[in-house]
Each structure stands twice: as structure tokens, then as C-alpha cells.
Amino acid sequence: MTLAAATNENLAEISNVLIYSAMAVYTLAFFAYIAEWIFGSRSKVARTAAALTPKASAAGTAPAVTVRQGGGTAVLERPKVTVRAASGSRDVPDGPGAHGGDEQGDLYGRIAISLTVLAFALSFGGVLTRALSVERAPWGNMYEFNITFSTTAVGVYLLLLALKKNVRWLGLFLTTSVLLDLGLAVTVLYTASDQLVPALHSYWLYIHVSTAILCGAVFYVGAFTTVMYLFKDSYENKLANGGKPGSFATSFLERLPAAASLDKFAYRVNAAVFPLWTFTIIAGAIWAGDAWGRYWGWDPKETWSFITWVAYAGYLHARATAGWKGRKAAYLALLAFGCWLFNYYGVNIFVNGKHSYADVGLGVLQAAGF
Amino acid sequence: MSDTTTDNSTQTGEDQDLGAAGSQLSTAPVEDAPSPNLPALGVIGWARWFWRQLTSMRVALLLLLLLSLAAIPGSLIPQTGVDETRVADFRERHDVLAPVYDKLGLFHVYSSVWFSAIYILLFVSLIGCIVPRTWQFVGQLRGRPPGAPRRLTRLPAHTAWRTSATPEEVREAALALLKKRRFRAHTVGDAVAAEKGYLREFGNLAFHLALIVMLIAFAWGQLFKSEGNKIVVEGDGFSNTLTQYDDFKSGNLFTNDDLVPFSFDVKEFTGTYERTGPNRGTPRTYETEVTYTEGADGDEKHTVIKVNKPLKIGDAKVYLVSHGYAPVVTVRDGKGEIVYQDAVPLLPLDNNVTSNGVVKVLDGYRNPQGKKEQLGFQAFFVPTFGGSASGTMLSQFPALDYPVLALNAYHGDLKADSGIPQSVYQMDKTKMKEFKDADGQLLKKLLTPGETMKLPGGAGSITFEKDIKEWAGFQVVQEPGGGWALGGALTAIGGLAASLFVQRRRVWVRAVRGDDGVTVVEMAGLGRSESAKVPEELGDLAGVLYERAPGVADPEPDGTPQPDAAPPSEDPGASDASGTTTSTDTDSQAVPAEGAEQQ
Numbered sequence: 001m002t003l004a005a006a007t008n009e010n011l012a013e014i015s016n017v018l019i020y021s022a023m024a025v026y027t028l029a030f031f032a033y034i035a036e037w038i039f040g041s042r043s044k045v046a047r048t049a050a051a052l053t054p055k056a057s058a059a060g061t062a063p064a065v066t067v068r069q070g071g072g073t074a075v076l077e078r079p080k081v082t083v084r085a086a087s088g089s090r091d092v093p094d095g096p097g098a099h100g101g102d103e104q105g106d107l108y109g110r111i112a113i114s115l116t117v118l119a120f121a122l123s124f125g126g127v128l129t130r131a132l133s134v135e136r137a138p139w140g141n142m143y144e145f146n147i148t149f150s151t152t153a154v155g156v157y158l159l160l161l162a163l164k165k166n167v168r169w170l171g172l173f174l175t176t177s178v179l180l181d182l183g184l185a186v187t188v189l190y191t192a193s194d195q196l197v198p199a200l201h202s203y204w205l206y207i208h209v210s211t212a213i214l215c216g217a218v219f220y221v222g223a224f225t226t227v228m229y230l231f232k233d234s235y236e237n238k239l240a241n242g243g244k245p246g247s248f249a250t251s252f253l254e255r256l257p258a259a260a261s262l263d264k265f266a267y268r269v270n271a272a273v274f275p276l277w278t279f280t281i282i283a284g285a286i287w288a289g290d291a292w293g294r295y296w297g298w299d300p301k302e303t304w305s306f307i308t309w310v311a312y313a314g315y316l317h318a319r320a321t322a323g324w325k326g327r328k329a330a331y332l333a334l335l336a337f338g339c340w341l342f343n344y345y346g347v348n349i350f351v352n353g354k355h356s357y358a359d360v361g362l363g364v365l366q367a368a369g370f
Numbered sequence: 371m372s373d374t375t376t377d378n379s380t381q382t383g384e385d386q387d388l389g390a391a392g393s394q395l396s397t398a399p400v401e402d403a404p405s406p407n408l409p410a411l412g413v414i415g416w417a418r419w420f421w422r423q424l425t426s427m428r429v430a431l432l433l434l435l436l437l438s439l440a441a442i443p444g445s446l447i448p449q450t451g452v453d454e455t456r457v458a459d460f461r462e463r464h465d466v467l468a469p470v471y472d473k474l475g476l477f478h479v480y481s482s483v484w485f486s487a488i489y490i491l492l493f494v495s496l497i498g499c500i501v502p503r504t505w506q507f508v509g510q511l512r513g514r515p516p517g518a519p520r521r522l523t524r525l526p527a528h529t530a531w532r533t534s535a536t537p538e539e540v541r542e543a544a545l546a547l548l549k550k551r552r553f554r555a556h557t558v559g560d561a562v563a564a565e566k567g568y569l570r571e572f573g574n575l576a577f578h579l580a581l582i583v584m585l586i587a588f589a590w591g592q593l594f595k596s597e598g599n600k601i602v603v604e605g606d607g608f609s610n611t612l613t614q615y616d617d618f619k620s621g622n623l624f625t626n627d628d629l630v631p632f633s634f635d636v637k638e639f640t641g642t643y644e645r646t647g648p649n650r651g652t653p654r655t656y657e658t659e660v661t662y663t664e665g666a667d668g669d670e671k672h673t674v675i676k677v678n679k680p681l682k683i684g685d686a687k688v689y690l691v692s693h694g695y696a697p698v699v700t701v702r703d704g705k706g707e708i709v710y711q712d713a714v715p716l717l718p719l720d721n722n723v724t725s726n727g728v729v730k731v732l733d734g735y736r737n738p739q740g741k742k743e744q745l746g747f748q749a750f751f752v753p754t755f756g757g758s759a760s761g762t763m764l765s766q767f768p769a770l771d772y773p774v775l776a777l778n779a780y781h782g783d784l785k786a787d788s789g790i791p792q793s794v795y796q797m798d799k800t801k802m803k804e805f806k807d808a809d810g811q812l813l814k815k816l817l818t819p820g821e822t823m824k825l826p827g828g829a830g831s832i833t834f835e836k837d838i839k840e841w842a843g844f845q846v847v848q849e850p851g852g853g854w855a856l857g858g859a860l861t862a863i864g865g866l867a868a869s870l871f872v873q874r875r876r877v878w879v880r881a882v883r884g885d886d887g888v889t890v891v892e893m894a895g896l897g898r899s900e901s902a903k904v905p906e907e908l909g910d911l912a913g914v915l916y917e918r919a920p921g922v923a924d925p926e927p928d929g930t931p932q933p934d935a936a937p938p939s940e941d942p943g944a945s946d947a948s949g950t951t952t953s954t955d956t957d958s959q960a961v962p963a964e965g966a967e968q969q
């Protein structure tokens with residue numbers, strides 16, 4: 001018994017060390033990303049401006065039209081598909097990414113990604129050892145929830161990168177927020193490793209909480225892309241209307257993907273995870289049916305997950321509604337993410353409910369009336 | 371309501387060119403701009419106008435947002451349906467706000483008129499949208515994909531090549547290929563028309579229908595629901611009849627006959643608690659051993675009820691929801707005869723199970739004068755006493771480490787027969803007199819197990835027995851419709867996934883003999899949303915078809931390029947079904963060959 005407890009404490013200690021190491025490496029990655037952006041600012045690529053400023057536009061698109069295969073007599077190996085954008089949409093090429101085509105910037109960006117992978121591995125190890133030390137899923141309190149959440153968010157980012165999605169530009173912002181998240185976790189939310197209250201002893205913990213964390217991580221990526229879409233869209237609008245954006249905005253936003261690409265990516269990410277969020281709520285309801293005697297009882301956490309769900313449903317509908325698509329839908333997506341965020345932090349800290357398992361120094365309001 | 375796809379600008383913007391090709395790729399309602407000048411309408415006209423507004427996507431969207439907004443106050447203000455005591459507490463602290471909240475129904479948001487109005491309107495809107503769409507979808511399933519538009523070059527994805535195969539061969543191969551790829555395909559005129567991804571629309575409709583099923587199941591459950599609480603001391607039993615409950619709530623349509631017949635006996639409650647660390651005192655195991663019988667006279671079965679593991683009997687579920695201690699006390703009269711001996715369940719006040727309650731001796735006691743009297747003892751129990759030096763009577767730990775029972779004593783009339791229901795945990799002291807100690811104060815004493823408190827003047831004694839029992843609190847819930855709700859929920863997820871992940875798209879393959887006698891094959895694809903998958907798939911299909919209808923060399927573009935000679939790019943001449951060369955496509959300037967392919 002004492003021996004087991006000792007190993008557990010050792011593991012918890014190792015977990016803490018891993019989390020701190022991950023933070024250190026994220027910090028290095030953060031600086032490397034900064035270097036990427038700074039070196040990238042040397043490049044003066046202005047594709048968006050070129051595509052949108054009236055005189056440049058003709059020159060910008062003209063060469064793209066006539067795609068002829070080498071010699072006129074060549075027999076094609078395979079017919080080439082011509083793709084046509086929807087009428088009305090702006091034809092803006094995606095930016096080159098944070099490095100802006102600068103070689104040194106690109107090098108720093110690659111270093112940053114390698115560091116991010118390392119930090120991800122470390123924080124994953126931290127979560128894993130934490131789980132081993134408590135011999136359960138590491139989602140019993142807000143500290144554990146936070147370290148898992150940031151690990152998952154970075155995991156989603158790296159997965160998207162591995163799938164060759166155009167998300168590399170997200171790196172700096174992601175590491176920044178992950179550092180903040182981990183900082184919050186190790187200072188304010190830290191809880192010594194401990195077992196669960198009986199109400200949390202259920203395999204639904206694995207199902208419900210893991211999908212909730214994954215949804216949060218993906219929603220986060222979606223929301224961040226949406227914010228960038230709003231900036232880039234204003235930038236493009238300004239250019240299209242003949243305005244001249246500031247030099248910082250130009251340098252920064254030129255390197256991001258086109259507004260339409262950002263919008264589409266944000267939509268895909270949100271839409272892809274929406275069914276999973278639905279599942280999370282339903283899994284929670286099934287668990288509640290076993291633990292609390294009703295599958296739905298308007299507990300604050302339930303209410304806010306419902307509100308989040310409705311808000312995202314609103315966003316998905318807005319995308320298909322004339323007069324709402326575009327910026328208004330984007331604002332809705334941010335609102336929906338705000339609801340998710342409040343559900344995660346706000347409800348745990350400010351509202352007492354049946355989900356109050358989080359030890360935030362307020363004491364445990366014990367499960368189900370105990 | 372009920373369309374969750376991206377923009378359909380491909381469709382609306384170019385309807386003139388595409389004819390029926392893009393029509394009904396979805397059954398989403400056509401967005402009509404609100405007309406600025408309202409015509410003079412009769413009652414029916416207004417009703418129709420109202421109906422059209424209600425079932426429009428814009429209003430549905432507003433209702434959705436309104437619903438999420440309306441749900442917020444219920445999460446911040448205590449709700450009677452969630453926690454009655456917190457509502458009472460709130461009322462006490464806010465005597466100005468509380469009546470206002472009462473009027474607005476803010477203590478029961480989710481059953482309030484305004485919240486109900488929003489979701490009922492939303493669901494009416496949903497039904498008004500879903501029913502016509504379902505018919506339309508059935509119509510589409512019974513019909514066939516629309517024929518090829520005149521100019522396939524105008525579609526989002528397009529390709530063309532010249533082949534030595536005859537147009538008939540190409541069409542035949544294309545039809546076979548598309549059918550093999552599970553497209554619904556048929557030949558119309560000189561082209562093959564094919565469509566795939568009906569599952570998207572089906573999923574969409576299924577999702578929204580499932581929402582309606584879930585709502586009905588939830589409402590049904592609320593109407594026929596019953597929920598009762600019962601505290602059972604170890605060794606005692608419970609049978610599921612109304613009279614046995616400590617408290618009982620039920621839905622409007624519930625009748626007592628709906629109670630599932632069963633009974634159970636509590637054998638033992640086991641609770642262990644964290645001994646060390648910051649969560650000291652937090653429960654670790656929490657379970658009750660019971661034997662139960664289903665029906666009036668079934669076999670006796672044995673089981674353990676845990677927090678996440680209710681006992682399920684028919685529609686009823688028995689949950690373990692609370693726990694406390696029931697010290698056994700013995701009351702003797704002046705002659706030493708036992709007049710009362712029982713386990714007295716006490717209610718916990720805090721997490722360390724500091725508990726209080728009352729021992730009531732109603733019958734059988736006679737005072738030293740031989741007169742019938744009732745006795746009452748206020749009891750205060752701690753499972754782990756901090757010691758008399760600690761200065762606190764509050765329990766230090768939830769387990770029975772150092773149990774102490776504090777008692778005082780009264781005699782007189784408990785007014786238990788007055789007809790007014792009495793709490794077993796409280797004493798009506800209006801007709802009770804204190805027993806006094808030597809100093810003339812209220813008689814009270816701290817007892818450890820086995821100790822006895824003597825009542826003054828030979829009035830008898832009360833003993834705190836060594837056997838301390840525990841009680842378990844159960845909640846028995848019957849909520850029909852749970853299966854329907856679950857079925858609806860699973861259908862909703864499936865439908866949602868189908869409607870978001872399946873692409874509905876059309877492919878056309880046109881094969882005609884050009885002016886020079888060589889067959890020109892044109893393929894084009896159109897999706898609901900501008901997805902990268904449509905051109906990808908088209909390229910794939912074209913690749914396969916190209917193998918069966920191999921390309922031939924383009925005619926030499928000697929000086930004056932023939933419009934219908936350039937295979938991959940814009941080629942208006944070849945796309946014309948009549949075969950006659952038309953004027954150059956002026957629109958071709960707008961075609962982005964590069965930008966649109968990324969992402």
C-alpha cells in the first residue's frame with residue numbers, strides 16, 4: 001500500500017517535471033515562431049494586394065487562364081480538370097505563410113514545428129504519467145483537464161499539418177495560448193494527484209470527457225481561424241475598395257491564407273466536429289441518466305453545452321442563409337466558441353452545479369448530493 | 371431551418387446558363403428576400419405570409435439564437451426543478467427581486483411560457499420546413515438526375531478531350547462506369563447524367579425528424595414521470611407503493627397504478643473515505659448491498675447499488691443518492707423497562723456527516739407518577755468527534771472513527787396526533803417541557819457508544835447502543851420515453867454526420883462527334899458546396915474513362931487556333947450540343963485555373 005503510494009507520487013512528480021519541460025520547450029518554439037514571422041516580414045510578397053488592386057488584377061489573373069499543354073500535338077496522359085470558382089467570390093490567392101517565402105524564416109518555422117512536436121511529446125508524457133499516477137483517466141479536475149486540453153489542441157494542429165492542411169501559420173498563436181493555458185494550470189488550477197469521487201467512476205468518463213476535450217480543441221482551432229478570417233476579410237475589403245491598410249497589417253495579413261480559404265477551413269473544422277459535440281452531449285445525458293436519475297435536468301453544465309450546441313447549429317444554418325453568410329456567420333461562430341469557453345471555465349468556477357468536481361480552492365461540492 | 375451546407379452561389383448565380391442542372395441538388399428552401407411593399411392581404415393572405423415567415427430559414431435562425439439566449443438565465447438563477455433549497459435561499463436574500471423573478475417565471479425557466487413559446491415556434495417552423503422537403507426529396511428519389519446543361523464549361527469542374535471511340539461507345543462506358551461507382555445515372559440525349567450522395571439529404575431530414583422525436587419523448591417522459599425518495603436503514607426494507615415514500619413528485623398524467631411493483635431490503639451500506647491529502651474526507655467507495663424481488667412475489671435476488679449503477683426494474687430505476695447514520699438508542703422508563711429501541715436515522719448537515727434529528731417516544735412511556743407522557747430527545751451526532759478540547763461539535767471525518775451522540779431531553783406532548791403531518795427530524799416543542807439538570811439547565815449530555823444518560827427524578831434513561839447503523843437514501847425514478855429519446859439521439863448523430871460529410875454531386879458526360887468527325891468527350895461536375903472533392907472525383911472518373919476512350923492528338927493549332935481544339939481548357943465550341951461553332955466564350959477570362967484549386 002505504502003509502496004504503491006510511493007510509486008504513484010513518483011509518477012506524479014515525473015508528470016509535473018514533464019509538464020514544466022513541455023512549457024520550456026513551447027517557450028522555445030514560441031521564440032522560433034516569432035523569428036519566423038520577423039524574418040518573413042522581410043519578404044515583400046503582396047499577392048492579395050496584387051489580386052485586388054484594380055490595375056494589378058488584370059495582370060494577376062491573365063496568365064492563369066490559358067493553360068495549354070506543351071506542344072499542340074501532345075496526347076494527354078490524363079485529361080486535366082479545370083476548376084472554376086463560384087461566381088461572386090473574390091479570387092485571392094493564399095498567402096505564403098508566416099515565413100513569407102523567406103528562406104531563413106522558413107528554417108525558423110521548421111525549427112519551431114520540430115520544437116512543437118517535442119513539446120507535444122513531453123506534455124503527452126506528462127498527461128500519461130499523471131494518468132498512471134492516479135490510475136484513471138486524467139480528467140478528474142481542472143488542472144488535469146487543462147493539461148489534456150492543451151495537449152489535444154496541439155495534437156489537432158500537428159495532425160492537420162501532417163494531413164498537409166494549410167495551418168502552419170497557426171503555430172505562433174497556438175503556442176502562445178497553450179503557454180497561457182499551461183501557466184494557468186500549473187499555478188492557479190494545480191491539484192495534487194488524487195482519486196475520483198465515486199460519481200465519476202464510470203466508463204462514461206472516458207467517453208464523455210475525452211470527446212468533450214477533443215471538441216474543445218477543434219472548436220478552438222476553428223474559432224482562431226475565424227478571428228483571422230475576420231481580419232483578413234476586412235483587409236481584403238479595404239484593398240478592394242481602394243483603401244491602403246497599414247504596413248503592419250499588410251505585412252502580417254498578406255502572409256495568411258485568403259479570407260475565403262480561412263472561412264472555408266473554419267467552417268469545415270467546426271462542421272466536422274459538430275456531430276462529435278452532439279455525441280458528447282448525448283453521452284453525457286446517458287451518463288447522467290445512470291448517475292443522477294435523469295438524463296436531462298438543466299444543470300448549468302448541461303444548459304451551457306446545450307447553448308453551445310444551439311449556437312453552433314445557428315452558425316451552420318447562418319452559413320446557408322442569405323444575409324447571414326460571411327462575417328455575420330463568423331461572429332456567430334465566435335459567440336458559439338465563447339459559450340464553449342464559458343461552459344468550461346465559467347461554469348466550473350462561478351456556477352455551482354452537479355458538475356462541480358473541479359477543485360478550485362472553493363472546496364468540492366460533492367457529487368449528487370453527498 | 372434544416373439546411374446545413376455552404377453557399378449555393380454556384381447554383382443561383384448561373385441558373386440561366388445551367389438550366390435545370392443545378393436545380394434540386396438539395397431541397398433547401400429558396401431564400402426569398404423580404405418584399406418591401408406588403409400587399410393588401412386578407413386573413414388567409416396574412417396567415418400564409420406568417421407561415422412563410424415562420425418556416426423561412428432566417429426566422430428559424432433567429433429562433434435558434436433566441437433559444438440559446440433564453441436558456442442562459444436558467445443556468446445562473448436557481449431553479450426549482452434543480453435545487454429547491456437554493457431557490458428558497460435566494461428568495462430569502464432578495465425580497466425585491468424574487469417577486470419579479472416569480473412573475474417572469476425565472477425560477478422555472480425551462481417550463482416557463484416564454485421559453486416554451488420559443489421552442490414550440492421553433493419546432494413548428496421545423497415541421498413546416500421538413501414536411502415539404504421530405505415530399506420533395508421523395509419526388510427526387512422517384513425522378514432522375516436532370517440532363518446535361520448546354521455549356522458544361524460553365525460548371526465548377528470541367529474537362530474535355532478528343533477520342534477515337536464513337537460517341538455511343540463513350541456514353542455506354544460512362545454509364546457503366548458511373549453506375550459502378552454507385553451513381554444514379556441515365557442517358558439523356560447526347561449525354562449521361564448522374565447523381566450521387568442522396569444520403570446527405572436523407573441524413574439532413576433524418577436529423578431534423580430525430581429532433582422532433584427527442585422533443586416528444588422528453589415531453590412524454592416529463593408528463594408520465596414519477597420520482598420519489600426514501601431513506602432505508604440497514605436491515606429495513608422498502609416496497610414500491612406511494613405510502614412508503616418520504617416524498618414523491620410526479621408528472622401531470624402519472625397515476626399510482628403506473629408504479630412498477632417491486633421491493634427490496636437493505637443489507638449493508640459501505641462507505642470509505644479518503645484519509646489523507648487535500649481531498650481528505652471525499653467518498654471513495656459508496657455502495658449498498660440489497661436483496662430485491664420483482665413484482666408482488668418474485669424470486670429474491672441479490673445486488674449492489676452504486677452511485678453510477680442504479681438498480682433497474684422494468685421502467686423504474688433505483689438510485690443511491692445519499693447516506694447517513696442511524697444510531698440505535700434504547701429508552702427505559704423509571705422501572706427499567708424498555709419502552710423504545712430503534713435505529714434513528716439522522717440527517718447529515720455537512721460533508722463530514724455531522725447529523726441531527728429527533729428521538730420520539732410516542733407510546734408506552736409512563737412517568738414516575740404513572741401518567742402517560744411522550745418523550746422527545748434532540749439528537750446531534752458526529753461520526754468523528756474532535757475531542758472535548760477541540761471546542762467544536764462538528765464532525766472531523768465522515769467515517770465512524772470516534773462517534774459521539776449529543777442528546778437533550780424533553781417530556782410532554784409531541785402533538786403527533788394533531789393531524790398535521792410532522793417531520794420525523796424535527797420536534798414540536800410547544801407542549802414539551804425540558805428535563806432539568808442539577809443546575810436547573812436543560813438536561814444534555816455527550817454520549818459515546820454504550821453510555822447512558824439518566825433522566826432526573828427516576829424518569830428513566832436513554833442509552834446510546836454500541837451498534838450504530840447506517841442508512842442509505844434512494845431515489846426511485848420512472849421516466850418513460852427514455853428509449854425513444856435515445857433512439858432519436860442516435861439517429862440525430864447519424865443523420866448529422868451524413869448531412870455534413872456526404873457530398874451530393876452531379877456528373878455529366880457528353881460525347882458528340884465534332885466537325886472533323888472526331889468524338890469530343892466533355893465531363894463536368896457540380897456539387898452543392900464548392901468542395902475540392904468534386905474536381906478530384908471528376909478527375910478520377912475522367913482518368914478511368916480516358917482509358918476506355920483514349921485521346922487522340924489535337925489538330926495542329928497552325929496560326930489560327932480552332933476554338934474546339936484545346937482539350938483541357940475552356941472550349942466553348944466543342945461544348946455546344948448542336949455541333950455548330952459558337953462565338954467565343956467571353957466569360958472565360960474569369961476562370962481561375964490556379965487559385966480555386968488550392969484548398
